[in-house]
Amino acid sequence: MSARPNPLVRAVVRRLAASVAVLLGVSILLFSATVVLPGDPATRILGREATPENVEALREQMGLDRPVPVQYADWLGGVVTGDLGTASSGRPVGPLLRERASNSLVLAAFAATLTVAIALVVGVASGLRVGRPEDSALSVAALVGVSIPDFVVAGVLVSLFAFTIEWFPPVSLVLAGGSPLDRPSILVLPAVALAVPAGAWASRYVRAAVVDARTAPNVEAARLAGLSPQRVLFRHLLPGVIGPTAQVLAAATGFLVGGSVVVEQIFAYPGMGSLLASAVAVEDIDVILATGLAMAVAVVTSFLLADLAGALANPRLRTGL
Amino acid sequence: MNGHQIEDAVRVARLRVEDAAGRPILGDVSVAIPPRARLGLVGESGAGKTTLALSLLGHFRPGLTCTGGAIHVAGHDVLGASARQLRAYRRSVVSYLGQDPAAALTPNMRIGAQVAELLHGDGDDEALRERFEAVGLPGDAEFRRRYPHEVSGGQLQRVAIARALAPDPAVLILDEPTAALDLLTRGLIADEIERQADLHELTLVMVSHDLAMVARSADELVVLRDGVVVESGAVDAVLSRPSHPYTRELVAASDGTASRAEGASEGSGDAVLSVRELAAGYHQGREPVPVIEDFALDVAPGECVALIGASGSGKSTIARCLLGLHLPDRGEVVVEGNQLAPGVRQRSVAERRTIQLVPQDPLGSLNPRRRVGDTLRHALRTMRGLSRRDADAEAAQLMERVRLSPELLQRFPRDLSGGERQRVAIARALAAEPHVLICDEVTSALDVSVEASILDLIDELRSSSGMAVLLIAHDLRVVRRIADRAVVLHDGHVCEQGAVADVLGTPTHQLTQALVAADRPVADIVQSRVSEGINQRTHSKMVSPR
Numbered sequence: 001m002s003a004r005p006n007p008l009v010r011a012v013v014r015r016l017a018a019s020v021a022v023l024l025g026v027s028i029l030l031f032s033a034t035v036v037l038p039g040d041p042a043t044r045i046l047g048r049e050a051t052p053e054n055v056e057a058l059r060e061q062m063g064l065d066r067p068v069p070v071q072y073a074d075w076l077g078g079v080v081t082g083d084l085g086t087a088s089s090g091r092p093v094g095p096l097l098r099e100r101a102s103n104s105l106v107l108a109a110f111a112a113t114l115t116v117a118i119a120l121v122v123g124v125a126s127g128l129r130v131g132r133p134e135d136s137a138l139s140v141a142a143l144v145g146v147s148i149p150d151f152v153v154a155g156v157l158v159s160l161f162a163f164t165i166e167w168f169p170p171v172s173l174v175l176a177g178g179s180p181l182d183r184p185s186i187l188v189l190p191a192v193a194l195a196v197p198a199g200a201w202a203s204r205y206v207r208a209a210v211v212d213a214r215t216a217p218n219v220e221a222a223r224l225a226g227l228s229p230q231r232v233l234f235r236h237l238l239p240g241v242i243g244p245t246a247q248v249l250a251a252a253t254g255f256l257v258g259g260s261v262v263v264e265q266i267f268a269y270p271g272m273g274s275l276l277a278s279a280v281a282v283e284d285i286d287v288i289l290a291t292g293l294a295m296a297v298a299v300v301t302s303f304l305l306a307d308l309a310g311a312l313a314n315p316r317l318r319t320g321l
Numbered sequence: 322m323n324g325h326q327i328e329d330a331v332r333v334a335r336l337r338v339e340d341a342a343g344r345p346i347l348g349d350v351s352v353a354i355p356p357r358a359r360l361g362l363v364g365e366s367g368a369g370k371t372t373l374a375l376s377l378l379g380h381f382r383p384g385l386t387c388t389g390g391a392i393h394v395a396g397h398d399v400l401g402a403s404a405r406q407l408r409a410y411r412r413s414v415v416s417y418l419g420q421d422p423a424a425a426l427t428p429n430m431r432i433g434a435q436v437a438e439l440l441h442g443d444g445d446d447e448a449l450r451e452r453f454e455a456v457g458l459p460g461d462a463e464f465r466r467r468y469p470h471e472v473s474g475g476q477l478q479r480v481a482i483a484r485a486l487a488p489d490p491a492v493l494i495l496d497e498p499t500a501a502l503d504l505l506t507r508g509l510i511a512d513e514i515e516r517q518a519d520l521h522e523l524t525l526v527m528v529s530h531d532l533a534m535v536a537r538s539a540d541e542l543v544v545l546r547d548g549v550v551v552e553s554g555a556v557d558a559v560l561s562r563p564s565h566p567y568t569r570e571l572v573a574a575s576d577g578t579a580s581r582a583e584g585a586s587e588g589s590g591d592a593v594l595s596v597r598e599l600a601a602g603y604h605q606g607r608e609p610v611p612v613i614e615d616f617a618l619d620v621a622p623g624e625c626v627a628l629i630g631a632s633g634s635g636k637s638t639i640a641r642c643l644l645g646l647h648l649p650d651r652g653e654v655v656v657e658g659n660q661l662a663p664g665v666r667q668r669s670v671a672e673r674r675t676i677q678l679v680p681q682d683p684l685g686s687l688n689p690r691r692r693v694g695d696t697l698r699h700a701l702r703t704m705r706g707l708s709r710r711d712a713d714a715e716a717a718q719l720m721e722r723v724r725l726s727p728e729l730l731q732r733f734p735r736d737l738s739g740g741e742r743q744r745v746a747i748a749r750a751l752a753a754e755p756h757v758l759i760c761d762e763v764t765s766a767l768d769v770s771v772e773a774s775i776l777d778l779i780d781e782l783r784s785s786s787g788m789a790v791l792l793i794a795h796d797l798r799v800v801r802r803i804a805d806r807a808v809v810l811h812d813g814h815v816c817e818q819g820a821v822a823d824v825l826g827t828p829t830h831q832l833t834q835a836l837v838a839a840d841r842p843v844a845d846i847v848q849s850r851v852s853e854g855i856n857q858r859t860h861s862k863m864v865s866p867r
Contacts, residue, residue, distance in 0.1 A: 215383070221425035224378050225439055225488070226411030235438070239429035315429055315468040 008317050015307055019300045026296040027079070031072045034285050040064075041285055045088070075289065085286030087279075093290045097275070101294055104260060104271035106180050108298070110191035111198075111256050116249055118199025123206025123245075124238070130211050139207075145200025150259045154193035154266045161189060172267040180269075190267045198255035205248040209241045216240065242313040250306030254299045328396065330356040330492055330524040331377060336390035338372055338381065338548075346372050346385060347548045354541065356491075359518070359525040361539030361556065363532055363571065365768040366739070369548040370528045371420075374496050377526065378417055379407045395491045413441070416490040418498040418514075422481030426469045432480045433465025439487035456483045456513060478510050486517055493518065496528045505631045505832075508839040511538070530768055532571050533840075536560055544568050574769040591658075592619035593789045594643075594676075594757045599652030601642050612638045613813040616652070620757065625783055625790040627800040627821065629836065630810035636793045639810075640759050643791070644678055657756055674704050677755035681762040683742035687734040693745050694730030700752035719748040723778060740771035747778065758783075761793045776802045797825060797840040809833050 042058040043050065059065050063074065078085060084093035126138035162170035172186035180187055213219060214237060222236040260273030268274070272291050279287035311317040331354040338347040347369045354360045364370050372385060379399045381387055392399040397410050419425055426435055437449055450460035456479045458464065469477060478498070485493060495514065499507040515538055518525050529535045535542065535556075542559045544552040544567065552565040563569045596618040602611040613635040620626050628636045641647035643654055645665030654661045656675040662668050680686040687696060697716040701707045707715060717727040723744040734742055743763060750758055760779060764772040780803045783790050794800050800807055800821060807824040809817040809832060817830040828834045 217419060217421060217424040218427040221417070221419060222427070224375075224380060224411060224417045224419075225484070226408045226413070227438065228408065231438070235430060236427045239427070313429065316470050 008311055011311060011317065012304075012308065015304055019304055022300055023293070023296055027076060027293055028072070030289055030292045030296075031068075031075065034288060035068055035071075037283065039283055041283055044283055079290075079293065084290040087287050088282060088284045093286050096287070097272070097290050097294060100270060100272045100275045100291075103174060103180055103269070104264070104273065107187055107190055107194075107260070107264070107269065107271055108253070108256055110187050111194040112253050112302075114191055114195035115199040115202065115252050115256065118195055119202035119206050119245075119249060119252065122199070122203035124210050124233075124241075126203070127207040127210025128214060128233075130207075130214075138203075142200040142203050142207075145196050146204075148197065150193055150197050151262050151266055153196050154189070154263055157189045157193055158266075170267075172269040174270050186267075186269070190263050190269055193263050193266075194256050194259045197259065198252040201255065202245070202248050202252040206241065206245050209244050210237070213237050213240050239313060243310040246306040246309040246313070247303075250302045253302040257295045257298055328356075329353045329393075330358070330395055331360075331526065332391075332393045333373070333377070334391045334393075336373070336376060336392065337388045338369070338376065338385055339388050341384045341386075345548055347376075349390070350545075350548070350550055352543055352550070352553070354524055354526065356524055357522050358541055359527065359539045361535030361542045362526060362528045362545065363530065363535055363542060364545035365530055365770065367547075368545040370530075370545055371496055372548075373545065374417070374494050374526060374528045377492070377494055378411055378415055412439075413488055414490060415492045415494065416485040416488060417494045417496065418481060418485045419496050420498065420500060422485075422498050423469070423474060423477035425481055426477060426484070428469055431466050431468055432472065433462075433467075436465075436480065436483050436487050439484055441488060452483050452487060456480075456486070456517070458483065475506055475509070478506075479513065482510075482513060482517065486521065489521070490523065492524045492526065494526045494528070497530070499534075500529070500531070505835055505839060507534075508835075532560075532769070544571070570770055574773055591621070593622045593657055594618070594620040594791070595655045596639075596643070597653045597655070599639065599642055599649050599654070601638055601647055601649040601652075611650075611813060613642075613810075616813075616815065618808065620789040620791060622756075622789055623783060623787045624806065625780070625792055625804045627792040627794055627804035627807045628810060629794060629797070629800060629807055629833075631795070631832070631836075634810040635813040636810055637761065640678070640761055640791070640793055643676055643757075643759060645673075670704060670706075674753040675755055676757045676759065677750035677753050678759045678761065679743070679746050679750050679763050682766055683739070683746040684734060684766075686746060687742060687749075689734055691733075692730065693732055693734070693737070696745065696749055697730070697752055700749050704753040715752070719751055722751065722782065723748045738771075739767050740775060743767060743771075743775055744778065747775075747782075751782065755788060757789045757791060759791045759793070762795070764799055765794075765796065772799070773802070779803060797836060801825060809836075 040055070040059075042055045042062060042064060046054055046058060056065075063071060066074075075085070082094065084097060087093050087096060122138055122142060126135040126142075129135045158170045161167045168188050169183075169186050170189075172180070172190055174180050174186070175182075216237075218240075219232060219237050222232045227236075257273075260271060261277050262273070263269075264271045264273035265277050272294060275287065276291040276295070278284075279291060331352065333350060333352040336347055336350045337345065340346055350369075350373060352360070352373075362370050362373065372382070375382065376387065376392060377394060377399065379392075379402060387400060390400070394410075395414050397406075397414055399407070399410065402410060426432065433449060433453075436452055440448060440452070442448075446462070449465060453460040453465060458476060458479050464472075469480070472480065481498070493514075498514075499510050511534070514525075517523070525539075527535055527539055539556050542553065542556045543550055544559070544565065546567050552559055552563065552568045559568065560572060563572050596616060599616040600611065600614050602609055602613070604610065616635075616639060618626065628639065630636050638647060642649045642652075642663075645661065645663065645668055648663050654663075656672075659672070659675075661672050661675075665673065687693075691699070694713075694716055697719055698709075698712040701712040701715050701719075702709070705715075716730060720727045720730060725741060725744050725748070729737065729741065729745075734745070737745065743766075747763075758779075763779070764775055767775060776799060779790060779792075782788065783803075790803075792800065792804055804821050807818065807821045808815055809824065809830060811830070811832045817824055817828065817833050824833060825837055828837050
């Protein structure tokens with residue numbers, strides 16, 4: 001056992017390698033998408049009245065006349081060395097993205113915690129009462145939560161909690177140079193708007209796992225041994241649910257990343273989502289590429305963490321046998 | 322444990338349980354067990370045994386409701402108890418050891434903690450060590466810190482026993498805890514349970530479909546059929562003079578002495594199947610683990626050869642090598658003079674047709690979304706290339722050959738009984754017109770009374786078609802009934818082989834002797850019980866050491 005590396009370590013290394021491959025694939029797709037996007041950055045910068053000669057000169061200056069693979073290799077080389085290119089405003093993309101990403105990370109941490117809480121509480125509560133009225137009610141609520149688009153959830157939340165009872169601010173502005181944590185109350189409504197659909201979706205899977213686990217022989221045996229309901233739940237039932245649902249919770253954070261594009265716009269929150277949305281509107285290619293890749297990194301990382309959590313919940317992997 | 326000397330330890334009065342559709346699962350069942358007695362609860366699957374056993378714990382599986390009756394165990398009113406009282410009762414009075422005790426352990430919890438959580442008082446280190454050592458397990462802290470996957474299957478069974486005994490119950494309910502084990506391990510575990518029952522003066526309720534299993538150690542017998550008690554009384558009386566026809570049928574069916582019909586085809590001519598120098602194993606990490614070494618076998622047309630051995634002895638690996646599902650390290654498989662490719666993917670359809678398998682669990686091996694007819698037609702069309710119309714006609718004929726009504730072709734597997742499913746699985750194998758039929762524990766999932774008819778069918782098909790049969794079994798009753806020759810495997814080696822009558826009649830190898838000893842027929846057991854005077858236990862306080 002000492003000679004062989006821990007299978008957990010091996011699994012993580014394998015996953016890391018796979019993650020890099022996935023990111024490489026995503027980067028190719030992203031880059032292709034910006035190439036086939038209608039419109040030409042040089043024309044847009046110079047305006048409609050620019051002479052074809054001027055446009056051509058700018059294209060040459062921006063490197064847009066080179067073959068696409070060369071442009072891609074050039075961009076990827078920059079990304080690897082830390083140069084994410086230049087925004088249309090002339091600012092380098094790196095610092096801009098870093099500031100927005102850290103804001104998004106704060107919001108995502110809030111939203112992800114809330115998502116997991118919703119998924120677990122709703123999923124476990126309805127799974128334990130499968131077939132009873134409470135289960136039906138929670139199932140309907142979860143379906144409603146999944147079906148309502150996040151911008152509608154956001155709108156309802158704002159009208160209720162910002163205008164009717166003025167608990168939280170309707171917009172989540174962050175002062176330049178400040179941190180969203182200076183005023184945490186601005187995070188509440190966007191986090192809830194993000195977490196409700198994602199949590200409702202993930203709760204369906206948690207429910208299914210709990211339904212399976214509650215009739216498992218070990219859980220029935222624990223109940224027949226007269227153990228308290230709490231002990232049966234927390235020691236015998238839930239540990240077996242964590243592994244399979246960790247993956248789903250990771251997928252739910254994928255929901256969060258997608259949802260952040262819309263929700264950050266609605267609340268005027270200066271995160272990656274709103275950065276991407278505004279960059280797409282003005283075809284700011286370097287910003288689109290960098291933000292898209294950063295979002296992919298976020299999703300891939302959450303899956304990696306989920307795999308790790310799933311492995312840690314499995315004693316066969318944890319003990320290294 | 323409890324001072325109820327006069328009162329019965331368990332008293333069930335007119336218990337009625339219905340399923341969701343209102344059909345009776347148990348109808349007016351009454352059972353009484355004196356303290357420290359051992360009750361055997363026998364019946365076929367679906368007779369209501371497990372429902373009755375679980376009701377003693379106040380538990381009814383989802384969909385079942387208790388509609389009447391009363392249960393008292395050691396003075397506790399089980400059906401009238403509140404949820405809290407019921408938990409306290411389960412925690413201290415009664416323990417349950419279910420059908421797969423290993424599965425009843427939580428994979429995410431250390432085995433020590435799983436026993437400790439059920440001990441009363443402060444489960445200190447010393448108490449826990451004693452509990453482990455009492456069931457023949459290492460008691461040291463290192464062992465107790467292991468997870469269930471880190472101990473062997475036999476050890477897991479013992480952990481489950483330690484867990485069941487941890488609350489010092491007065492009543493222990495055993496719901497076929499050894500049914501999934503091979504004969505040898507089964508014997509060891511049964512002995513362990515009996516030793517503990519003697520030691521702690523437990524009242525035992527033993528549920529089983531295997532009469533011989535129960536006859537060995539029970540005092541009282543209750544025979545259930547369709548949720549009704551058809552016979553009850555002292556074991557010796559019931560077994561030696563069964564009054565109900567169903568009990569007589571059960572006793573006759575589990576009587577292993579009924580040997581196969583005389584004049585069995587001796588197997589003539591050249592071997593239809595011959596296996597040479599077969600060796601196979603698997604890899605654990607980079608370490609090769611050999612499972613079988615230098616295995617050789619010849620089977621003549623129409624001959625039935627039984628492969629016998631404890632689990633892990635390599636029986637199934639041999640079958641998988643023959644079928645091409647497991648790649649052997651070396652060796653050859655020759656059918657009718659043609660050497661087959663080692664892997665099934667390299668074998669032509671014609672080659673695949675020559676060897677067919679009837680698997681252990683027909684429910685698992687029949688596609689649940691396909692009607693019986695579709696399953697058979699699929700086999701006929703892929704294996705024999707029949708046209709749709711020919712396949713239809715042939716499927717009906719196959720059903721007749723396995724003594725099933727062609728009407729069942731329209732059914733789904735879940736709508737068939739266990740015996741019917743196994744017949745369909747046999748028909749599917751026959752669809753390929755194989756020269757060699759491998760039967761892997763084909764009756765172990767079936768009730769005893771169905772078992773005989775399936776074995777007779779295989780025997781009949783074999784003699785009518787000249788097909789060779791390789792029978793994999795751990796139940797010697799099955800071997801005696803239809804096999805001509807027996808090959809006994811031990812750790813991947815053949816340790817004994819020859820005619821069934823010789824091998825099982827006068828076993829020479831230690832393992833065969835142990836297997837034969839573990840497989841005594843009911844009549845034998847009754848005989849020895851009488852001479853040993855086991856029945857004295859309920860009447861005397863002292864337990865005679867056996």
